[in-house]
Amino acid sequence: MQQLISEILFLGQRFNKKSIIDILLVACIIYVFLRFVRGTQANTLIRGTIIIMVVLGLLFVLTDLPAFSWLIGSLVPILLIVVPVVFSPEIRRAFERMGRVQSLHDLFFAPVPYAEEMNSVIKSVVVACSRLAERNHGALIVMQRSDDLQKYIQTGVEMDAIVSPETLLQIFYPNTPLHDGAVIISKGRITAAACVMPLSSRNVLDKSPERHMGLRHRAALGISETNDSVTVVVSEESGSISVAYEGKIKRGISADQLCILLTDLYSIPQPVSFQKRLKDFFVYIWEKIVKANKE
Numbered sequence: 001m002q003q004l005i006s007e008i009l010f011l012g013q014r015f016n017k018k019s020i021i022d023i024l025l026v027a028c029i030i031y032v033f034l035r036f037v038r039g040t041q042a043n044t045l046i047r048g049t050i051i052i053m054v055v056l057g058l059l060f061v062l063t064d065l066p067a068f069s070w071l072i073g074s075l076v077p078i079l080l081i082v083v084p085v086v087f088s089p090e091i092r093r094a095f096e097r098m099g100r101v102q103s104l105h106d107l108f109f110a111p112v113p114y115a116e117e118m119n120s121v122i123k124s125v126v127v128a129c130s131r132l133a134e135r136n137h138g139a140l141i142v143m144q145r146s147d148d149l150q151k152y153i154q155t156g157v158e159m160d161a162i163v164s165p166e167t168l169l170q171i172f173y174p175n176t177p178l179h180d181g182a183v184i185i186s187k188g189r190i191t192a193a194a195c196v197m198p199l200s201s202r203n204v205l206d207k208s209p210e211r212h213m214g215l216r217h218r219a220a221l222g223i224s225e226t227n228d229s230v231t232v233v234v235s236e237e238s239g240s241i242s243v244a245y246e247g248k249i250k251r252g253i254s255a256d257q258l259c260i261l262l263t264d265l266y267s268i269p270q271p272v273s274f275q276k277r278l279k280d281f282f283v284y285i286w287e288k289i290v291k292a293n294k295e
């Protein structure tokens with residue numbers, strides 16, 4: 001224990017401006033990397049791996065335990081090989097996203113393409129979904145954000161139509177040729193219908209009715225696990241509306257909630273000044289301290 005304390009003190013003495021820049025640089029790289037894998041299945045695992053590596057690295061540096069050090073020394077290279085192999089599609093997507101970066105701002109804040117066109121698209125989707133829900137007509141609408149959906153567009157019938165409530169109601173009208181499968185909206189247009197989405201395997205065996213998911217909901221969750229699109233589902237059985245994005249599904253939401261959520265997801269991030277960020281940070285910390293004192 002005494003040795004650990006002296007090691008920490010020794011490290012503290014060596015701490016200087018260069019170390020701060022060093023730590024900030026590593027933190028920035030990790031932040032940017034995590035931002036690009038956001039919404040993919042690799043996100044949680046990579047976060048966990050980074051935390052474990054930091055904790056183990058500290059133990060490795062601060063303690064003098066040969067067997068433990070040997071274990072860590074052998075595990076880290078294995079992890080560095082296993083993670084990229086298992087999550088190669090997600091990591092490839094992260095690099096694709098990085099390739100689309102056009103400015104320093106894009107590096108830290110996700111750009112939302114076609115954000116302006118999306119206002120009228122969102123209105124049409126919300127109106128269509130509330131009417132589909134009233135009529136108990138099932139629907140699956142995948143809305144593109146940054147990631148390319150071409151591979152899924154090819155599984156259905158390609159089209160190029162204006163997004164209007166009438167078009168969507170017509171597509172999802174039961175027993176019509178295009179009603180089965182998903183509609184894809186990209187670049188502000190309906191680009192395909194009757195598309196096949198990858199199925200999520202989560203909650204397959206869940207018997208509780210509110211958590212159980214049929215194929216339509218599993219397809220919505222499945223596509224949200226593979227890219228950053230937003231998918232709206234209308235249940236044929238219950239007429240309820242759900243939204244899936246970033247590997248999560250929000251079930252049983254109202255048309256108003258859907259409108260707020262979609263507007264939020266497609267809003268253009270407003271540039272915030274550094275002073276405002278700093279002020280917000282201190283206000284947040286102050287509120288936390290006041291709250292902790294009250295408790």
Ligand SMILES: Nc1ncnc2c1ncn2[C@@H]1O[C@H](COP(=O)(O)OP(=O)(O)OP(=O)(O)O)[C@@H](O)[C@H]1O
Binds near residue numbers: 218
């Ligand atoms: N992989 C898929 N990609 C796109 N659409 C799919 C896929 N699998 C199923 N669907 C759509 O879901 C429909 C079947 O839905 P199912 O009843 O199994 O799901 P559900 O989640 O219980 O939805 P609902 O509440 O509407 O019944 C199919 O007719 C088809 O239109």
